[in-house]
Amino acid sequence: MQKLSMDQLNRTDLETFKNQEKTRITIVLDSVRSMHNVGSSFRTADGFAIEQIFLCGITATPPHREIEKTALGATQSVKWTYQKDSLQAILTLKEQGYKIIAVEQAEGSIMLNNFEPLSSEKYALVFGNEVNGVSEEIMGIIDACIEIPQFGTKHSFNVSVTIGMVLWDFVTKMKFR
DSSP states (O other): OOOOOHHHHOOOOHHHHHHSOOEEEEEEEESOOOHHHHHHHHHHHHHTTEEEEEEETTOOOSSOHHHHHHHTTHHHHSEEEEESOHHHHHHHHHHTTEEEEEESOOTTOEEGGGOOOOTTSEEEEEEEBTTTBSOHHHHTTOSEEEEOOOOSSSSOOOHHHHHHHHHHHHHHHHHOO
16 A cells, blocks of 8 residues: 555645635634644644634634644635634624534533534534633533543543544534435
């Protein structure tokens, strides 16, 4: 078996990517403090052709070399918006018809493997701060909460890892079923 070369991967160019149909998902980063996590979010969003990212609260914004370390240029391909007030960003997305889904450990959460997103819906997936999670005021207005089952000794996954797992699950369920 031989790995594919960059040419063989046949990736789309930046302009074609910007104009192609996107997966009906918006990522909301609610005061994510690590710029590496922010950059990784961009790279994952590019890989799954996600509509956009809302950077909220203390979340850093491009351009910044610490974001670019992990984004590898995805800040140029993925549409993003900064909104200081996370709650206002969520309310705007709700008005636009997005189902607001927090990714959090909470009473009444639905395990990720049991959540069935519909390809006809638009989703805003809210990922919280590395220490405090999704803010309580946002938790008060969400449509649902999903949680990733865990079996080890730690209480959570890194936010960038969580984004990758959740997007992979949503995309496979929305596009391949």
